[in-house]
Amino acid sequence: MTMAENPIELGDALATFDALWSPHIVTRVNDYDVRVAKVEGTHVWHVHEDTDEFFLVIDGELRITLREENGDRTVTLPRGSVFTVPRGVEHCPHARRPTSILLFEPTGTSSVGDRHDEVPENVDATTGHALKLD
Numbered sequence: 001m002t003m004a005e006n007p008i009e010l011g012d013a014l015a016t017f018d019a020l021w022s023p024h025i026v027t028r029v030n031d032y033d034v035r036v037a038k039v040e041g042t043h044v045w046h047v048h049e050d051t052d053e054f055f056l057v058i059d060g061e062l063r064i065t066l067r068e069e070n071g072d073r074t075v076t077l078p079r080g081s082v083f084t085v086p087r088g089v090e091h092c093p094h095a096r097r098p099t100s101i102l103l104f105e106p107t108g109t110s111s112v113g114d115r116h117d118e119v120p121e122n123v124d125a126t127t128g129h130a131l132k133l134d
Helices: 010-014
Strands: 024-029 032-042 053-059 061-068 071-078 082-085 091-106
Touching (some): 010 091, 053 071
Antiparallel strands (some): 032 091
16 A cells, blocks of 8 residues: 555545445554544454554444453543553454444554454454555
8 A cells, every 4th residue: 555645534535435344544654554444333352462452433432342350341432532452451342323433553453353252244354455545
């Protein structure tokens, strides 16, 4: 993927695909992908052993349940909110209604992490799809 010569409007980027839980790479910053995804329902419990995972809610509301030492904790991210899941923390994103998110992760990071439960059919196990803008 090459860097875009012109600004990319995130709404236009999101309009290029319909698949849920299937991140598309908008651009790269050094060795990191900037990905957008449409989400609804439940992702999969997973963990990224060697990297944090950054979330920005573009539209809608995302919830992320974290498995922590003292039990599960759910954080709620309304539109415009950011949250970083620390490396090594098992987590499961979910959305009750259609939601659009932006992710910032090292290039090549799997959307289902290094360890995960069985991947449901509604989740795309990918390192990100190329964005196809006209």
